[in-house]
Amino acid sequence: MVLQKCSAGGRRPGRPRQFELEQRADIILAAAERIVVEKGLAAASMEAIAREAGMSKRTLYELFDSRSALFAAIVRRLRDAVTHPLSQEEAKLSLEARLRLLLTPRSSKFYDPLPTMLLRAMVTEAERQPSLAAEFLREGIYKVHAMIRTELDRAVAQGEIRISDTEAAARLMADMAYDGVLEHLLTPLPAHEQIEAFHRRLDLAIRVFLKGIGE
Template sequence: MKSSDSLPTRGRPRTQDAASRRQVIIESAYRAFVELGFANTSTAEVARRAKVSKRTLYEVFSDKQALFAAVISEHRHLLLDLPRPEDEQCALDESLFRIFRLDVSEEQSLEREAILRLMTRESILFPELSDYLYETRAVSSREMLMDWLQSTASEKNLPLDDAAVYAGMLMDVVFGALMPHRRVADFREKQVIAEHIKRRIQITLRGMGWLPA
């Protein structure tokens, strides 16, 4: 007779399968939303791409809005790399370069552009969807950046009049430049844009009193 130590652990494979299935659904939905848009993406199409039944999909996500929110939440690391490692030691401007992922590869740059365009496009077309993203905290980039600014100011004894204003200003500086009016296909040009963003961040930090003039 086998000892209790040699008996298989029940429940763990099922949990792993559920997590894997959820991940496959999210990734399939992401590709569908990017390609077709929110309005033209049906749950049936997502289920087909994920190779699951609609019933299985609805066991994981209550509706298409919840699925879209999960997609955005899953990919928000492409926009802001937060929180930062506790033992990170670097200059303040370098920290923000890393937070805003300004030195990513060409593949990562394309992924970030896709999620930015998806969020921007669908928020304009469906304002209620944008509201839902914020209500469910699928989008919390601004709040996370505010937390970083507040903790950094406290730790380094730096001036911080209004974390919300500075967080919004930094995000406008970065994402306003990352979403140009025309599509930039040349990665070298994107790298030039990233260098311009770095200079703008440094100018902003000097205005905040976080870098020497």
Template sequence: MKRDEPFTQRQQAVLDCALNLLVAGGEKALTTAAIAREAGCSKESLYKWFGDRDGLLAAIVEHQASKVRAPDALDGPFSKQTLIQELQHFAENLIEVISSDISLALNRLAIGQASRGDVALGRTLLHKGRGRIGAQTTRLLSAAMQQGHLETAPAKEAYHVLYGLVLKDTHVRLLLGDELTAAEQDTATVARKAVSDFMKLYGATTED
């Protein structure tokens, strides 16, 4: 399967099985035999769909990253309020996906492999995960700047600021086994606060 082709429903179900195995048993549980048994398919099908183990891991990352609904640049003019709503939806969804047991398991696996000198999964997470999400959101921020809703600045830099305001140190803390407070688990409120702070930094003071 070409990388630019969407996963079929059957392939998505297989990848979900692989993710569940990773969460439940860690790297040792993530074997082609175990995935095939759990998903009810053959190892030959796994190889046909995803290639070798690295290809399977890349597909798992891509599938998990697709759960973050990064906003695309909107067609035509849009209001500042529409921009804020899009960013709030993105921020809330980002927190939920990044904080999930599945994302944490993937990142822990990448860290463990990197400690042994294997950085392939880590690079895949950056490229297929954070990189894809960032590219889409950056285009929206760039369009907002062109329409005068945001002050003119490097859009990629603005995205990194937004990302930091949304997640803060949450991801690192969760990777280290910390638990979120009740207030931090209120993703809608956290997202609104992050976007509000972002607009204070980048929101245009006057609009045409």
């Protein structure tokens, strides 16, 4: 996402201007998410998003220089909501506790239809829109892999565990923690069952991973 910080209307640049731009960006992203959920990714053109947000296309392009950039911001916002970047204090916890915090989303996001809608859209449209598919991977699961790897590298450096290939191990941990894509798309659990199922899977995944990955 590109936020322009130049002055406008005679105002000096600074935090108030930046805050206004961030508010506009949030409105735009929320509008784009509504369109994706209600009508699908193909309907989420810049024109349609601008109309839904009550803004001009020019305003959209002032904040996001392309549709791919806007989509990447949606994925980043979703990723930030369903992961838990660790604070300095949390980074001092055990590896098991760090992984659990990192991979546990806020409960409200278990009821959000957006992740499933985006995933379905990517499966359907990846061939026609490879740039969006690339953004989905880069800003989504690849960044999650990187966050897990950071904690594994920290654990190796601190002598908590021995892992020769932390990149491959991070991918394995992510695959173990999250439901299989095909099953999730075809037979998603009712919303009220998702939280318990996720925590059961995450608990098992972390136990199996930590007992089996060390060398």
